[in-house]
Amino acid sequence: MPAIKDVARRAGVSVATVSRVLNDHPSVRADTRERVLAAVADLGYRPNAVARSLRTDQTRTLGLVISDVLNPFFTELARSVEDAARELDYSVVIGNADERPDLQDHHVRTLMDRRIDGLLVSPTDGGSPMMLAAARAGTPMVFVDRWIEGEGLDRVPVIRTDGRGAIRALVAHLCALGHRRVAIIAGPAATTTGRERVDAFRSALREFGLELYEDHIGQGDFQADSGRRVTARFLDLPHPPDAIFAADNLMALGAMDEIRARGLRVPADVALAAFDDIPWFVHTDPPITAIAQPTGALGRAAVTALIDLVEGRPAESVTLSARLVTRRSCGEPERSKP
Amino acid sequence: MPAIKDVARRAGVSVATVSRVLNDHPSVRADTRERVLAAVADLGYRPNAVARSLRTDQTRTLGLVISDVLNPFFTELARSVEDAARELDYSVVIGNADERPDLQDHHVRTLMDRRIDGLLVSPTDGGSPMMLAAARAGTPMVFVDRWIEGEGLDRVPVIRTDGRGAIRALVAHLCALGHRRVAIIAGPAATTTGRERVDAFRSALREFGLELYEDHIGQGDFQADSGRRVTARFLDLPHPPDAIFAADNLMALGAMDEIRARGLRVPADVALAAFDDIPWFVHTDPPITAIAQPTGALGRAAVTALIDLVEGRPAESVTLSARLVTRRSCGEPERSKP
DNA sequence: TCCTTCCATGTAATCGATTCCAATCACATG
DNA sequence: CATGTGATTGGAATCGATTACATGGAAGGA
Structure with missing residues (x-):
């Protein structure tokens, strides 16, 4: 792989001049520039980004x-x-x-x-x-x-x-459809989105006169498996929720897996909604109501x-x-x- | 951000010695090594990968x-x-x-x-x-x-x-279910997988006594939109196919979009299969038959x-x-x- | 004609590592 | 005691670029 000095030698100039041509420095005579560019083309020279980075510190x-x-x-x-x-x-x-x-x-x-x-x-x-x-x-x-x-x-x-506005709209939607026992598969408490989505969900529910019970808050980790686990726990409850809101799309996938595995139906047996919309949600059975981010x-x-x-x-x-x-x-x- | 010479100065050794410690060179006295390591820890020193790459050429x-x-x-x-x-x-x-x-x-x-x-x-x-x-x-x-x-x-x-074996199995499956007019949404002819999947599909069909008509081969580009377009063309044909095989999952998504947009049903009106399996295929309506790669x-x-x-x-x-x-x-x- | 000024170019330092080679020192051997 | 050996360590070259500074020559003004 040719280096700048190879170009310099071939063009009959110093490496400094080659560097100037490469960086469009104004003070290079037109014909010198031509010669350098020709040498660059002949050799198929490309500046070494590693060396350049070391020198320029970027x-x-x-x-x-x-x-x-x-x-x-x-x-x-x-x-x-x-x-x-x-x-x-x-x-x-x-x-x-x-x-x-x-x-x-x-x-x-x-x-x-x-x-x-x-x-x-x-x-x-x-x-x-x-x-x-x-x-x-x-x-x-x-x-x-x-x-x-x-x-x-x-x-x-x-x-x-x-997500607060959209979550409020979702809660309104759930209420309008008659859901009362709603649950959330939360993200890790260590993440802001994890906490924020639970908070927003809880406030919106309260606004609509509903409560988010402790055992209707499941700890997930934003991955599909945790959605499955948490949903299983929800469905094993003496009074299982009639709607589940998954704080991301992978946990929603897990929730669907679990619901289907039990022979239950969405939304007849339990409603499902997710944070983060994806193209596939249009084609799931049923199509999933989701909150889309720009x-x-x-x-x-x-x-x-x-x-x-x-x-x-x-x-x-x-x-x-x-x-x-x-x-x-x-x-x-x-x-x-x- | 400290450099190797800062470490050297603090440890009271030369940069060469620091470098040796960093690269586990055997000939460094134990106590020198300790001193260097202590200096490294004190300064929170991390070797500059850019400089190292320039020197080692990797x-x-x-x-x-x-x-x-x-x-x-x-x-x-x-x-x-x-x-x-x-x-x-x-x-x-x-x-x-x-x-x-x-x-x-x-x-x-x-x-x-x-x-x-x-x-x-x-x-x-x-x-x-x-x-x-x-x-x-x-x-x-x-x-x-x-x-x-x-x-x-x-x-x-x-x-x-x-994919030949799996494509043959797919064709067998389609035949067993009574499909006769099958079509394929192919990938770009410039890609090997694009061509190979069409070839394998055609050979397998022939083996089962079926033919792949020219107007049942749609040129896609492995992206969802092309799946939509090609499917539209298929469905506008005087004798539209009764089964469509999409050469990748995104084109299958596009095909579903188009089929659904026309109010048709899978598989009653037209069957659908895809190359490349993905977790969502379990939950689409209906679940999609696919060829899975390891x-x-x-x-x-x-x-x-x-x-x-x-x-x-x-x-x-x-x-x-x-x-x-x-x-x-x-x-x-x-x-x-x- | 001589001096100034500017343009084009070259020389060499530099970035932060690695590594060859040389130097130093302790110790053992004859 | 002189010399050889091996273990540690340092000095300096090097990788491939960029860029401050120096230099040489041409052009312009007095």
Whole structure:
């Protein structure tokens, strides 16, 4: 693989001149530029990004640590982040934490070792040591979707979706359809989205004169298996719930598995709704009512904020809103239309 | 961020000694090692991977260029690749080509610029110039799932799934259920999996005395929209097919969208089957019969082969087999069980 | 014609590691 | 006591770029 000095030799100039041509420095004579460019083309030379990064102390790379790649919400987020970053000539390196704090720490460490310019995180747990260290050390950092609190973290912008409005709409929908004993499969209490969704659900229920009983709050971990387990516990209760709200789409999948395994029907026996909409929800049996996040906008806003930080501009937190997409998993749709 | 010389200064040794401690070189006195390690801990020092890579000419990073992150098959593949690589202390950088040759080229270029140690590709089109150049330049490279032919590419191992057996089983299944006018939504002809699935389907049909008519072969591009379009064309035919086989799961999703939009029913009006099984297929209406690939094994085998190449060992191609998972989208299941 | 100024280019330091080679020292051997 | 051996350690080159500073020559003004 040719290096800059090979190009220099072939073009009969010094490496400095080659470097200037490569970086569009103005003071290079036109014919010299031509000669260098010709040499570059002849050799198929490409600048070594590793060497360049060492010298300039920037990698034009962003790290994205997400909780679970298999969750379509995060895949979509990753995709929009990559698209937005590419527009601005940045690359993205994804680390999949698989909802495991140790893996999250591993990825943050690896990314920091690689000297990425900025870090986009959707934190899994309360306080990964590496992440705190990175934030304190002044690494440009932005939280997406979820965030954590802690000292040194108050200056980290949070790009997220507020689900309260949509959750309230969902509760209204459930009430209108006659559901009274509603339950929630919550995310880990260590995550903000985990807690927030339970809180919003509880407040909305109260507003409608309903209560969220302790044994109708199941602890999940945002993965399918936990949805199955929690649903099993709900259905074994002396008075099982007549509606279940899963705090993410994978737990909803698990819930469906369990409901189906018991020969029960959605929504006749138990209604089901999920946070995070995905294309497949249109085609499940029945189509699942879900709360949709503006994933593309979320990813774009996150990249904008992070790159602002990286390039020394101030960045602010952004909160977008989710919206309810009504389908048939909570009961027949309102008879508003014929 | 402290550098090796800061550690050296604090420990009262030279950078050479620090480097030796960091790389477990045997000839360092125990107490010196302790002092260095203490300094490392005090400063929270982490070696700069960029500098190390420049010097050693290896990044311990693998590139993975996939056709479409939003396709659950590839997400799962990416995940298993990352897991396998991490076991062996390698990182993975994913490039999403989105089924676009230009993006594929962009990612291969970026990864090569970053001097990754090896490249794992599931090629989108026939012959990306950067990819050919990389292969010819001797970059360790392995194809997963799909592959391309071309000079310089014959030494590149291919880790893939052979779908012929499973496709034959699918055709048998369709025949047994009385379907005669079967159609296929094919992948791009430029991809091997695109062509192979059509060929295997055609041969299997012939074996069962059926024919695959030209207008029952729809050109898709492995994305949902094309599934919709092709299905629309099928259903507009004077004699529409009574069974549709989608060459991947996203096109199956598109097909379902279109079928449902027309108020038709699966499988009563038209049967549906897909290549690539995903968790959601259990819960669609009806559950979709699909051909499942051993994704985890595929990813692991690919990483093993690539790292063998990277570390100078020979590597061989691997072919695994897919299997048919019968559900209800082609008709009622065989009455083998009560 | 001589000096100033500017343009184009080269020289060399630098980024943070790794590693070859040389130097030092303690100790053992003859 | 002189010399050889092996264990530790340091000095300095190196990887491939970028960039401050120096240099040489041409052009312009007095």
